[in-house]
Amino acid sequence: MRLDGNLRYVALGDSHTEGVGDGDDDTGLRGWADRLADRLAATGARVEYANLAVRGRLARQVREEQLAAALEMRPDVATVFAGVNDVIRSGYDAEAVVGHLEAMFAELTATGARVATLTFPDIARIAPLTKPLLPRVLDFNERVRAAADRHGVVVADVAAHEVATDRRLWATDRLHCTPLGHDRIAGALASALELPGADGSWADALPLMPERSTLLTLAEEVRWLGTFLGPWMVRRVRGRSSGDGRAAKRPALLPVETA
Template identity: 55%
Template sequence: MTAPHPYTRYIAIGDSLSEGLGDPSPAGGHRGWADRLAEILAGHQPGLTYANLAVRGKTAAQIRAEQLGPAIELEPDLVTVTAGMNDLVRSGFDAASVVAEVEEMFVRLTASGARVAIMTFPDLGKVSPLARRVLPRIVDLNTRLRATAERHGVAVLDVFPHPVTTDPRLWSDDRLHTSPLGHARIASGMAHVLGLPDHADWTDPLPPRPPVPVLRAVGTEVRWAVDFLGPWLWRRLRGRSSGDGCSAKRPEPGPVTLSA
């Protein structure tokens, strides 16, 4: 079989999105879109090896400082980067500073010879009403990321324009992380951006949902506030991060086992 892509070593760096939160693995831990993308790549290139250095809760500056060097040392020919979400929700957010950190990653990764890919952010206000206030930040950050990626020849999975990316079924109950279906769509979208065949349908809408009774909708909002919003705010007030004490789930490149 002729491989439709040239990649033999794929490294993922980033935050909880790349770590795979919201997508439990049958073997324990988290699967996520990067694992799923590695499986897609390995299906066409059986010799592919894959490492995932992403850690939940990390800001763009932390990803650059802690993951970039180790990623380059692994000599990848493909690197995906997810960074900026944990910056977006902080009070001191500065888009220019975040993009400067991301651009440094682009510069060093592309100089190493790796193909680099990123993704934009969806309209989170359509996922959680409390996130509507960050829409101007998202638009600004996405615009800067697209321009920076273009300057450095970085591939972009642009999720913002596509309505399906804010369908609640693509998001986990906490509304911060994508669901297994959401991770699958991201993996398919990234495969499409990288030129693999048979993944152009990643933007297809899901079937219509039945209407939700008002009382049930209100109850869902209350449970979300108690179970997820409250604990998240408490961590912020204490200056804690969900990534404190966590390490990379797959720090060394290894072969990819294809799911049945």
Template identity: 65%
Template structure:
């Protein structure tokens, strides 16, 4: 399809740090992220689009449900994305049915109001973080429940779990917990493809070219440094009952024209 796509006038994104945009820019220059990139894609075909991003880093699925669904419904979106559950996966106590239940409740409420809804499945994080190997079965269980819930409510699913490229280290930031700018670009393209948007295709599934700057091989010393720099602080916050999102609010709580993103958010530096 080409030309103007008037299907979506109001896009609202719900979720956690990935949807907020961590790994794509910073808190000083501004965060971009896959949801902002998807909004850019939509606005290229419909300049009247308005976009809100309610996501806040560190949020569990139940917190996204409790804190973001009502504001999202009040904005009356005709397109919404709901992506949450990774923070739950990494908690000591994880219940796939409970997490999927919160996601399904959001799917049901948004679609009942008339919104088109999209979500994603999650990649095998053990390929990105080897020390997370015990979590592999959790990812599989949650993805299966996301697919089932999406099917019941007509929600579009970007199957990022199904393609090897999604675990290419070059698609992940140095903390391995958030996508890099290129990774966010691929997620946006995956969701656009799942929604069958004009200008979308399956090129997001293609491997990176061989001459793309390669990622270094992991070493024991590197893994220890990574654990001290990123995993340790994450675990410490959980033990203290803290979250990286404490005291934070949504970066874009109102429906605003998308061109304003170009003035407020960073370009794809670091690609």
């Protein structure tokens, strides 16, 4: 991957790639993909960047709605991260979901793009009530690693590092990252892509925090159940998605301004 000329970066995915948790819909979302685009531009390359991600999208929808547009842009770098919305739903089909990801890996790498993806951390340590989903997450990660290996896709193996489950990296909904979390993921991808100046410091542990009491922990879980999990389940029952009526925030390649 050359960094001494023009560089096109396209991000495909769901709310994580869109940047939910880093900013808001009024002031604008940033997120790890925007931050990675900044890191690419910091190498001296003239970067054009598009973000096709839309919150709530399943892996199948990312493939159906975003891949063709991404291929038309002929990216030099592409990130593909989807499947978490599938993992947390009933009726999850691991083979089908990772099959959609692998199809995207295959088509993008066939154009010569440098493609990168992520693994998802131990969900039970982020939201203890989701512990029954942990076997799915671990299996999903293994399948993604294998699919990426078959196509020469770079994996930022976030799940392999302890800091990935530090609650300061996660928003109150337990599903999306805080600005700090998004910045750490951008650092992980920059390191995996071996960008100049990138290193493993993204995985450094944060300062220790005081132990939380059992009562406080229980109260937080009850609050999360009522504030986030409950409404999410209601949307599923009604067949609705958080991304209904939404479009990509950056659907075309635009220059990345450097400081």
